[in-house]
Amino acid sequence: MSVPPKRRLKHWGWGYEDSESSREETLQAAAAIRSHLGFGEGEVESPVALADIGLPEARLAPPAGLAPICRTDPYERASHALGKSYCDVVRGFRGRFDHPPDVVAHPRDEGEIAAVLEWCESAGADAIPFGGGTSVVGGVEPRGERPAVTIDLRALDLVLEVDRVSRSARIQAGATGPGLEEQLRPHGLTLRHFPQSFEYSTLGGWLATRAGGHFATGPTHIDDLVESVRAICPRGAWESRRLPASGAGPSPDRLLIGSEGILGVITEAWVRVQARPGFRASVGVGFHSFEAGAEAARTLGQSGLQPSNCRLLDPGEAAVTGAGADGRALLLIGFESSDHPLDAWLARALECCADHGGSPTGEPALRTSTDTGSASGKPEGAWRNAFLRAPYLRDTMVAAGILSETFETATTWDRLPGLVRDVREAAVAALAEVCEAGVVTCRLTHVYPDGAAPYFTVLAPARRGAECEQWQAVKEAASEAIASAGGTITHHHAVGRDHRSAYDRQRPELFAAALRAAKRELDPAGILNPGVLIDP
Ligand SMILES: Cc1cc2nc3c(=O)[nH]c(=O)nc-3n(C[C@H](O)[C@H](O)[C@H](O)COP(=O)(O)OP(=O)(O)OC[C@H]3O[C@@H](n4cnc5c(N)ncnc54)[C@H](O)[C@@H]3O)c2cc1C
Structure with a gap:
C-alpha cells in the first residue's frame, strides 16, 4: 500500500499549494495576459x-x-x-x-x-x-x-502486474498519469495516454469518462487501451475477462467505461501498454485558410499514415499560443515509433499537405532517443508549452477578470465545415451580447478517417461576480449550434451534470431506459453519483 503524497493540491484551481504563484508573480502574469489579449481590467483579485x-x-x-x-x-x-x-x-x-x-x-x-x-x-x-x-x-x-x-481513490495507485509478453499491465484506478508512467518506465513501457489533465487525473477517472489522450489519430481514447476492468458495485464485484478481443455478446467492460461513477467504483484495469518511442519527427505546416488545412488533415487521417500529432490551429489559436503569428492556419504534424526512423512518413505527409497548398514553416525536427534534438523553438514546441501551461494560466486569468473556457465536439467530415462556421458564429454572437468583446479560436484536436474533433477556446472580459452566468449563456448558444449542426455534445469531456440536457437529446430513449435498468440492478438504492448521466 503506498503512502498518500505529502504535497497537497490547492483547494481550488490547478496545481500544488507549494507551487502557487506569489502575488507579485500573479500581477506580472496578469499584466502580460491583458496586454496580449487587449482586455481584462480592474484590480487583480486574490483567492x-x-x-x-x-x-x-x-x-x-x-x-x-x-x-x-x-x-x-x-x-x-x-x-x-x-x-x-x-x-x-x-x-x-x-x-x-x-x-x-x-x-x-x-x-x-x-x-x-x-x-x-x-x-x-x-x-x-x-x-x-x-x-x-x-x-x-x-x-x-x-x-x-x-x-x-x-x-x-488515490490511495490505490500501483501498477500491480506487467505482462511483457502481451504488452499489458494491471493498474489500480487511483494512479495518476505521472504515477503510472513512473512505474511503467523501468519496464521500458508506456501507456501513452496523455490528456491535458495528465498530471492530476487518474486511470479510474479516464475509464469512467472515456477520456481522450492527445495523440491525434489511432488509439487515442482510453477505450482503445483497455483489456479488462474491475469495479466494486453496491451489489458486488464486476470484472470483465482479460482478452485481446472477443465476440462474446455485448462487452461487460464497455458498460463500465464511460459510466461516470453511477454503476460502480472502478478499482483496477488491465491496459495495453507499449514500448517507449525512440524515434520522433515533427513539423509545422502553414495554410492560407482553416478549411484548406482541414482538407489536408482529412487526407492525412485517411492516408493510413497515422500521425501521432495532427492538430490544426486556426490563425487565432496559433497566435494566442505563440505557435504562429503569420495569419495562416497551422497544422502541427508529428510521428513517433519505437521501431523505425520516420523520415519517409514525414516526407509523405508533407506531400499530402502540399496538395492542399500547405508549406512547412521551417525545417522538420527529426529525433532519436540518442540524439537530443528537440522541437523547442519550433511551432510544435511552442504550442506544446502553451498547451501544458494553459490550466495554470487559467487561475491567473480568473484573478485578472478574464473569462477563459473551452468546449469540444466531433462530427463527420461532410458536416465539419458547416459545424465549425455555425458554432463559431453562435459563440461570437453570444460573447458580443454577454461580454461585449472576446475571441473564439478553434483547433482540430483529433482526426479520424471519417471525421474530426473541433475544440473551441473562448477568451473574453469577465464581469466580476457574474462569470458563471456569462459562460452559461455562451455555452448554451454553442451547445445549441453543435446539436443543430450534427455534432456530439462532447468528444472527450464527458457528460456529468452539465451536459445532461444535450446528452438526453442525443442518446436513444430505449438506451436510457436500459441504462436506468442496469443501475437499478447494480445500485438499487441509487447512491452512486445521482444526477450524472441519468436522473436519480
Ligand atoms: C485543464 C483540463 C484539461 C483536460 N484535458 C482533458 C483531455 O485532454 N482529455 C480528456 O478526456 N479530458 C480532459 N479533461 C477532463 C478530465 O480531466 C477528464 O474527464 C478525466 O478523465 C477525469 O479524470 P479524474 O481522475 O480527474 O476524474 P474525476 O474528475 O475525479 O472524476 C470524473 C468522473 O469519473 C468518476 N470517477 C472517477 N474515478 C472513478 C472510479 N475509480 N470509478 C468510478 N467512477 C470514477 C467521477 O465520479 C466523475 O463522474 C481536462 C480537464 C481539465 C481541467
Missing part, C-alpha cells in the same frame, strides 16, 4: 484563503470502523467539493463551496470501498467516486440534497 471559507456543517459522521480512512476537515471537504471547469475555478477562487461532501473517504483496498458503499446505503448518503477531481462537467460535485460521501 479567498482556506481559513476564511465558511463551509456548511457536516450532516454525517463516519462509523467507528471507517473513521481511520475518513476525513471531515475543511481542506478535505473544500478540495473535493468542485471539479475544474472555469466556473468551478471561479467559485473556488471566491470561496464559494456551497455543497461540499460531508465526509471524504480514502479507501486503501476493495474491502474498504465495499464497506463505504454499505455505510452510504444504510445512512441514505450519496457516494461520489473521485479520481483527480479534474472533471469539467460537474461530475464530482455533490448535489447538496442528501448527505454526500466522496470516495477518493
